[in-house]
Amino acid sequence: MTSKELELQKRKTYLQISGTACSNCRKTSRDVGVESLFRCSRCRMSAYCSKSCQKEDFSNHKHFCAAVEELHNFEEAWYSCNEESEWNKRQIYHMQLLSAPLDRELSSYERNAWLYQPKCHVCFRTSKDLQNYQPLIPCSQCLIIFCCSQEHWTQHREKHQTLCKTYQLMINCERIRYQDTSETLWAPEEWDESAIYPPLPKDWNGYFKWRKNSQFIQLDTLCRVITNSLSLPLTILSALERFYTRHNLRSLEEMVIHIIGASQYEILALMTFEEIMHVLPNIKILRIILIGLEMPQQNSGIPLSCCSRCTEANRKRICAFYPMSYHEYGHSSNYTTPHITVGFNIELEENTELWEPTIEFLLEKEVPCILTSYSKEEAIQDVKILKSWGTKILVGAKENKWGSTMPLLEPQKVDKFYHNNFFKTLFQGRS
Ligand SMILES: [Zn+2]
Ligand SMILES: [Zn+2]
Ligand SMILES: [Zn+2]
Ligand SMILES: [Zn+2]
Ligand SMILES: [Zn+2]
Known part of the structure; x- marks a missing residue:
């Protein structure tokens, strides 16, 4: 196995x-x-x-x-x-x-x-x-x-x-x-080349249409499952649009992304991060750095295989794992400044003390950041906490149109469903 x-x-x-x-x-x-x-x-x-x-x-x-x-x-x-x-x-x-x-x-x-x-x-x-x-x-x-x-x-x-x-x-x-035990559920290698992004399409349906996958146009079951993993690269892309100019994004040849508090969710969806290179085909090297206590053995760079189009275009995807807290990683010699730092559903409001040194570090470095959360209530809490630390909020507790459309059940509530990356908060440096 x-x-x-x-x-x-x-x-x-x-x-x-x-x-x-x-x-x-x-x-x-x-x-x-x-x-x-x-x-x-x-x-x-x-x-x-x-x-x-x-x-x-x-x-x-x-x-x-x-x-x-x-x-x-x-x-x-x-x-x-x-x-x-x-x-x-x-x-x-x-x-x-x-x-x-x-x-x-x-x-x-x-x-x-x-x-x-x-x-x-x-x-x-x-x-x-x-x-x-x-x-x-x-x-x-x-x-x-x-x-x-x-x-x-x-x-x-x-x-x-x-x-x-x-x-x-x-x-x-x-x-x-x-x-599905194959590598990923999402790898159609076609897209409409006459349309240049960013900006991203306005919603999931528009996105699947751009990717020329007629079977995904309706939000059916399979499609919902796919949005659960595609939500990760798309949420990153939409945040990049907010922090960088279009010209800037289209001319980048190398991109570094830090994922904080990474877990099994990100590892299982790792293949879908290639989507960033499909939307921004100028990127030749994409580095995804996963940092979190649940990460497997430290590894500073594994090349991952790409689809045939990316391989032909000589695009490379490199992934690294650091089983430690982000501020610990930040103070190590392995640290490289990212284009963006992302925390998917990190539940800041539940582990505030644990996250404080990490957020402090990110504010100090003035790194563009996005956090997502399962619900509006959590997102509002996150914003409150971030503000109390002097954070400059760019987008606070807003619904994320690239959130997952796959329902999951809340463990300690009765009949309550949640979705991954349903709300988002963007910030950078101190106000
Ligand atoms: Zn059995
Ligand atoms: Zn590809
Ligand atoms: Zn038993
Ligand atoms: Zn009963
Ligand atoms: Zn029933």
Whole structure:
């Protein structure tokens, strides 16, 4: 298996977390033609289609499984909570209890499995809260939303009816994302050469039209999945338009981009950064530097392959990884001044202290910067924090038209969806 496949294997889909799909092979009971999947008898969380799948998943699963079993046996932890805020509190408490026997923080996959676990959408009880682990009843259409009884479904049905379509869209997007193990979902090598950018087209539809890909003109499921990764280079391009003149952008031969707080999201979408060279074909060398604690081993420059048109035109794409904080990188000998620094969904408002030295550094260097966030509320918070540090804001908490159109589910809210890079804030230096 390639490292990307291994990474995808560790990640669990919404269907897997809800127990509707096998925790190992991702097939549903319908896919394998069995009545229903069976649950791991210890943790009662992971579901499997067969004994062999359970066996294959065991090494991934065993430590978390044992921790969950221990938590199930700790009856006091299962006090009843029948409203959203209490449920959230209990979830956080449970995650603390789970990390004790593991002797480490939960991985992001384990956190997700816990936070998205099935619960009744009316009374917030899990199967463990019911007698004898009585199974919850799934919505027959999306299969990932549950109620504990028909009575609670009667109460919840109407509210769910309006959201069920979005849940289904989310699951369908996920299916495409997890099936695709090829390098990227986006590589059509055609575009309308009579149109010169910047400026960028006015929206995603215009963009897909420029790229001559008629199949993407409607915002269908596949298209939404693609916008989730294309959102990264397009958001950068739109920010560059704000910081540099068109003439300037069209004449650049080398471009350096720093991505701060980089995570799996950027790594999985890495191939799509080539799009910057398609929009600005004068660029001969594109350097993408990913800096963040989640980055793999330090590497100061790996050449990535390009599409045939870029290869012919002798364009090169180089990528580097620095597993450290940005200010640490900034003070190292590897630092080179970027044309732009980007932080995708870095949640400044949640980790303010952690980010302060990084932002200080960026303000000092007067680097053009863009931060994106999942929601307007977060973006407004970001602007407030940045202003308190004396930042000169150029665009504050504005909706990003190059945000992802793929819905994702908020882990600690009920029925709330979010999109990557939905809002943006641009700044440079101090005011
Ligand atoms: Zn299976
Ligand atoms: Zn288990
Ligand atoms: Zn209920
Ligand atoms: Zn549904
Ligand atoms: Zn190319």
